[in-house]
Amino acid sequence: xxxxxxxxxxxxxxxxxxxxxxxxxxxxxxxxxxxxxxxxxxxxxxxxxxxxxxxxxxxxxxxxxxxxxxxxxxxxxxxxxxxxxxxxxxxxxxxxxxxxxxxxxxxxxxxxxxxxxxxxxxxxxxxxxxxxxxxxxxxxxxxxxxxxxxxxxxxxxxxxxxxxxxxxxxxxxxxxxxxxxxxxxxxxxxxxxxxxxxxxxxxxxxxxxxxxxxxxxxxxxxxxxxxxxxxxxxxxxxxxxxxxxxxxxxxxxxxxxxxxxxxxxxxxxxxxxxxxxxxxxxxxxxxxxxxxxxxxxxxxxxxxxxxxxxxxxxxxxxxxxxxxxxxxxxxxxxxxxxxxxxxxxxxxxxxxxxxxxxxxxxxxxxxxxxxxxxxxxxxxxxxxxxxxxxxxxxxxxxxxxxxxxxxxxxxxxxxxxxxxxxxxxxxxxxxxxxxxxxxxxxxxxxxxxxxxxxxxxxxxxxxxxxxxxxxxxxxxxxxxxxxxxxxxxxxxxxxxxxxxxxxxxxxxxxxxxxxxxxxxxxxxxxxxxxxxxxxxxxxxxxxxxxxxxxxxxxxxxxxxxxxxxxxxxxxxxxxxxxxxxxxxxxxxxxxxxxxxxxxxxxxxxxxxxxxxxxxxxx
Amino acid sequence: xxxxxxxxxxxxxxxxxxxxxxxxxxxxxxxxxxxxxxxxxxxxxxxxxxxxxxxxxxxxxxxxxxxxxxxxxxxxxxxxxxxxxxxxxxxxxxxxxxxxxxxxxxxxxxxxxxxxxxxxxxxxxxxxxxxxxxxxxxxxxxxxxxxxxxxxxxxxxxxxxxxxxxxxxxxxxxxxxxxxxxxxxxxxxxxxxxxxxxxxxxxxxxxxxxxxxxxxxxxxxxxxxxxxxxxxxxxxxxxxxxxxxxxxxxxxxxxxxxxxxxxxxxxxxxxxxxxxxxxxxxxxxx
Numbered sequence: 001x002x003x004x005x006x007x008x009x010x011x012x013x014x015x016x017x018x019x020x021x022x023x024x025x026x027x028x029x030x031x032x033x034x035x036x037x038x039x040x041x042x043x044x045x046x047x048x049x050x051x052x053x054x055x056x057x058x059x060x061x062x063x064x065x066x067x068x069x070x071x072x073x074x075x076x077x078x079x080x081x082x083x084x085x086x087x088x089x090x091x092x093x094x095x096x097x098x099x100x101x102x103x104x105x106x107x108x109x110x111x112x113x114x115x116x117x118x119x120x121x122x123x124x125x126x127x128x129x130x131x132x133x134x135x136x137x138x139x140x141x142x143x144x145x146x147x148x149x150x151x152x153x154x155x156x157x158x159x160x161x162x163x164x165x166x167x168x169x170x171x172x173x174x175x176x177x178x179x180x181x182x183x184x185x186x187x188x189x190x191x192x193x194x195x196x197x198x199x200x201x202x203x204x205x206x207x208x209x210x211x212x213x214x215x216x217x218x219x220x221x222x223x224x225x226x227x228x229x230x231x232x233x234x235x236x237x238x239x240x241x242x243x244x245x246x247x248x249x250x251x252x253x254x255x256x257x258x259x260x261x262x263x264x265x266x267x268x269x270x271x272x273x274x275x276x277x278x279x280x281x282x283x284x285x286x287x288x289x290x291x292x293x294x295x296x297x298x299x300x301x302x303x304x305x306x307x308x309x310x311x312x313x314x315x316x317x318x319x320x321x322x323x324x325x326x327x328x329x330x331x332x333x334x335x336x337x338x339x340x341x342x343x344x345x346x347x348x349x350x351x352x353x354x355x356x357x358x359x360x361x362x363x364x365x366x367x368x369x370x371x372x373x374x375x376x377x378x379x380x381x382x383x384x385x386x387x388x389x390x391x392x393x394x395x396x397x398x399x400x401x402x403x404x405x406x407x408x409x410x411x412x413x414x415x416x417x418x419x420x421x422x423x424x425x426x427x428x429x430x431x432x433x434x435x436x437x438x439x440x441x442x443x444x445x446x447x448x449x450x451x452x453x454x455x456x457x458x459x460x461x462x463x464x465x466x467x468x469x470x471x472x473x474x475x476x477x478x479x480x481x482x483x484x485x486x487x488x489x490x491x492x493x494x495x496x497x498x499x500x501x502x503x504x505x506x507x508x509x510x511x512x513x514x515x516x517x518x519x520x521x522x523x524x525x526x527x528x529x530x531x532x533x534x535x536x537x538x539x540x541x542x543x544x545x546x547x548x549x550x551x552x553x554x555x556x557x558x559x560x561x562x563x564x565x566x567x568x569x570x571x572x573x574x575x576x577x578x579x580x581x582x583x584x585x586x587x588x589x590x591x592x593x594x595x596x597x598x599x600x601x602x603x604x605x606x607x608x609x610x611x612x613x614x615x616x617x618x
Numbered sequence: 619x620x621x622x623x624x625x626x627x628x629x630x631x632x633x634x635x636x637x638x639x640x641x642x643x644x645x646x647x648x649x650x651x652x653x654x655x656x657x658x659x660x661x662x663x664x665x666x667x668x669x670x671x672x673x674x675x676x677x678x679x680x681x682x683x684x685x686x687x688x689x690x691x692x693x694x695x696x697x698x699x700x701x702x703x704x705x706x707x708x709x710x711x712x713x714x715x716x717x718x719x720x721x722x723x724x725x726x727x728x729x730x731x732x733x734x735x736x737x738x739x740x741x742x743x744x745x746x747x748x749x750x751x752x753x754x755x756x757x758x759x760x761x762x763x764x765x766x767x768x769x770x771x772x773x774x775x776x777x778x779x780x781x782x783x784x785x786x787x788x789x790x791x792x793x794x795x796x797x798x799x800x801x802x803x804x805x806x807x808x809x810x811x812x813x814x815x816x817x818x819x820x821x822x823x824x825x826x827x828x829x830x831x832x833x834x835x836x837x838x839x840x841x842x843x844x845x846x847x848x849x850x851x852x853x854x855x856x857x858x859x860x861x862x863x864x865x866x867x868x869x870x871x872x873x874x875x876x877x878x879x880x881x882x883x884x885x886x887x888x889x890x891x892x893x894x895x896x897x898x899x900x901x902x903x904x
Contacts, residue, residue, distance in 0.1 A: 085805065092716075098813065099808060099809050099813075100805055100809065130666060130667070130670060131670060139713065139717075140713065150670070150671050151670070151671075154671060164670065164673075438809075440794070454787050454788050455787055455788065455790045455791055456790075456791040456792070456793070456794045457790065457791055487793050487794060487835075488834065488835070489834070490810070490811055490812035490815070490833055490834030490835055491812045491813070491834055492834070551762060551793060551834070551835050551836060552793050
C-alpha cells in the first residue's frame with residue numbers, strides 16, 4: 001500500500017510530460033482529432049450523457065494576504081498539485097486528499113494581491129519592509145493577529161486601502177500573472193481542469209458581499225477588479241461589462257449570504273435605489289451560482305425561520321451571530337433569496353436572483369476541497385490547526401472554530417473535463433453542491449418520462465430529450481414531471497431520501513414547502529411523510545452504518561399543487577445516512593480533547609441540485 | 619574532512635557558535651543583567667513600529683505610552699523567566715521545539731543542491747517511490763446487496779458471461795457506472811469505485827469472469843483483460859519530482875539526525891515502571 005501512495009502523484013506528473021500515450025505533439029492541425037490546447041492534441045473523453053465532474057471553486061493560497069499572515073505558505077501551484085492528489089505540507093505537516101479532484105480554481109483575494117507579491121518574492125520591492133517582515137515572521141497566532149490588525153485593519157480603517165509596503169498596481173499585475181501561470185501550468189485537458197479566477201471581497205459595514213469571478217479562457221484582464229476599486233456589486237458588473245466588450249467571458253458566484261446582513265438579497269441597491277429591471281437583468285446575466293455551503297456555514301436555511309424543515313439544523317455556524325452584528329435574519333438565506341427572486345420576476349419581469357448551486361471550502365490553507373470530515377486539519381493556518389484549537393478557540397472576529405466545517409464541493413455536469421465544458425456547465429447552472437461527499441444528482445423537468453428505466457442511459461437520454469436539466473426554465477404547457485436521480489459516494493454510507501423544495505409567489509406572498517419524493521426501503525408513505533431510519537454512527541470508532549439506506553434513488557414526481565400561472569422554482573435535496581463529524585474524529589483520536597456539549601458529533605451530509613424555474617408568460 | 623563538513627551536527631554547532639558569538643560581541647552593555655535596556659537600536663525599532671501604525675510623529679505622551687507598554691512587558695517577561703514560569707509550559711515548549719526543528723530545516727537548505735549522480739543514486743535506491751500506478755482494462759457488472767438470491771444470481775451471471783453472453787440490459791451502466799474501463803489508472807478507478815475496490819484488482823487473475831468484488835455500491839463481477847503492472851518511471855521524465863522527493867527526504871533525515879544527536883547528548887532515563895519494557899528499550903538502546 002505504501003508504495004502505491006506515490007502512484008497518484010506520479011501519474012499526475014507524467015500526465016504533464018510529453019510522452020504520455022494519450023497526448024502527442026502534432027505539427028499537422030488537419031489531423032487533430034481530439035482536443036487541441038496550445039499546440040498539443042489531447043485525447044479527451046467526450047460523454048454525450050454528460051458526467052459529473054467534482055471540483056473546488058473557492059480557495060485561498062499564500063497569495064491572499066490574510067492567509068499569508070495566518071501562516072499559509074502554499075502557492076497557487078502547490079494548491080493545484082494538492083487538488084490532483086499530491087502531498088503538500090499544511091502547517092508543517094504532510095497532508096493530502098484521498099481522491100483527486102477533476103477540476104479546481106484558485107480564488108485569491110484581489111484586494112491585497114500586490115502586497116502578496118511583495119511578501120512572497122524576495123526580489124520584489126517592499127519584500128524587506130518592516131511590515132512585510134513582521135507578517136512573514138509571526139511565530140504564533142496572537143502575533144499574527146496583532147500584525148494583521150496593525151498593518152491591514154488599521155490601515156483600512158484609516159482610509160488607506162493598502163498597508164504602506166504596497167508597491168502599486170504593477171505589483172498587483174505581477175501576482176495576478178503568477179496566479180495565471182500556475183493555472184495554465186496545471187491544466188491537463190481530459191484529466192484535470194483549472195479555471196482562471198479570483199475573489200472580489202467587498203464587505204461594506206461587515207456585510208459579506210464577496211463574489212468569486214471565473215473566466216472561460218486565457219482572454220484575461222491585466223488585473224482583477226477589487227473592492228478597493230469599487231465596493232458595490234454594480235461597479236463590479238460595470239467592469240464585467242467592459243471586459244465582455246473585450247471578448248472576455250466571465251461570470252461570478254456570490255457566497256456566504258449568511259453573513260450578508262440583508263445586502264445580498266436586498267430591496268434596494270447599494271446606491272439606495274430600488275432594484276429595477278436593468279439591475280435584475282445585469283445581475284442575472286453575470287451572477288450564475290450561489291455558494292450553498294462552505295467552511296463558514298451552510299446558507300440554505302436555518303431552523304429559526306424554517307422550523308418545519310427537519311434537516312435545517314445543519315452546519316448553521318450559529319456563533320457567527322456573536323460577531324460584527326451578523327445576526328440571523330430570514331433574508332440572509334438561500335431559500336429566501338430564490339423565492340424573493342421569483343417575486344421580483346413577477347414585479348419586474350426579470351429574476352435578479354436566478355442562481356444555481358455550487359459548494360466550496362474557502363480554505364485559507366491552500367487545501368483544495370479538503371472536505372472529508374475524517375481528514376480535516378482546519379482551514380485557517382495557526383487558528384485551527386490542532387484538534388485542541390478547533391475545540392476551544394475562536395476564529396478571530398468571525399465565529400467559533402467548532403462551528404466551522406470542512407466545507408462543500410461542486411459537481412458540474414459536463415460533456416468533457418475541459419475548461420470550456422466545466423465553465424459552460426457552471427454558467428448554465430447545470431451544477432450541484434454537496435456538503436462534501438461525492439453524491440451525484442440529476443434533475444430534469446419535462447413530459448412523458450417513465451416511472452422507471454431499464455438502463456441509466458435510457459433515463460438520461462429521456463431526461464434531455466423530453467425536458468430540461470437543472471438550471472433551466474420548464475417551458476411546457478402541461479404539468480411538469482420532475483425526474484430526479486441520485487447515487488451515493490462509494491466511500492460514504494447509503495442515501496436516506498430525496499426531497500424537492502418548492503418556492504412560489506401566491507397573491508404577492510412568498511411561500512415555500514418541502515416534498516419527500518423518494519426514500520430508501522419503501523419508507524415513503526402515501527401521505528408524503530417518511531418513516532425515520534435508524535442508522536446510528538458508532539461513537540467509539542466513528543464508523544457509519546453500512547447496511548441501511550439505498551445506493552441509488554430515483555423518482556418521477558408531479559407537484560399536486562402545480563399552478564401554471566404561478567412563478568415558482570423547484571430544487572432538489574438528497575440526504576445521506578448519518579456520519580461522524582470532524583469533532584467526533586478529533587475526540588476519538590485525541591482523548592484529551594473535548595468539544596463543548598452543544599457541538600454536534602454526527603451529521604447528515606447532503607447534496608443540493610440547482611433549481612428549475614417556472615416563468616409563466618404574462 | 620569533506621564528509622565531516624556535510625554532517626548536520628557540525629553545521630548545527632557552527633551555527634550555534636556563530637549565534638552565541640554574535641550575542642557575546644554585541645551585548646557589551648554596562649547595565650546590570652536585570653535592567654530593561656532601551657538603547658538607540660531598541661528605541662528606533664519601537665519608534666518605527668509606532669510610526670508605522672499611526673502614520674505620524676509621536677508626541678511626548680505617545681512616546682511615554684509605547685515605552686511604558688514595552689517596559690511593562692519586558693519586566694513581566696524577565697520576572698517570569700526568573701520564576702521559571704517558562705519551564706514546563708506546554709506552549710513555550712512546543713514553540714521552542716518548533717524553532718529548533720526550523721533550525722534543522724534551515725541547515726538542510728544550506729547543504730548544496732544534489733549533483734546529477736546523487737540524484738540518480740537516490741532514484742536507484744528508492745524505486746518504490748517512483749513507481750507508476752498499474753493501469754487496468756476491465757469490465758464490471760454490478761449487483762446490489764438487496765437483490766434476492768444474490769449469491770445465486772452472481773454465480774449464474776458469471777457462468778453466462780463466461781459462455782460469452784452479453785451483459786443483460788438491466789445491468790448496463792447500473793447506478794451509472796460504465797461496464798467497460800479501458801486502460802484506466804488506479805486513481806481513476808479509486809475515484810469511481812473507492813480505494814478498496816481499486817486495490818483489490820491487484821491480486822486478481824486475468825481473462826476470466828470472477829468475483830464478487832465489493833465496493834461501496836455493491837458486489838461486482840469482473841473480467842480483467844489487461845493489467846499494466848506498476849513500473850518505474852524513467853529518470854529523465856520525472857527529474858523535477860525526484861528532486862523534490864530528495865529534498866523532502868533529506869530534510870526529514872537532517873531533522874532526525876539532529877534529533878538523534880541531541881538525544882545522545884541529553885540521554886533518556888525512563889524510571890516509571892508503568893512504561894512497557896519494549897518501549898523503554900527503544901528509547902534507551904535505540
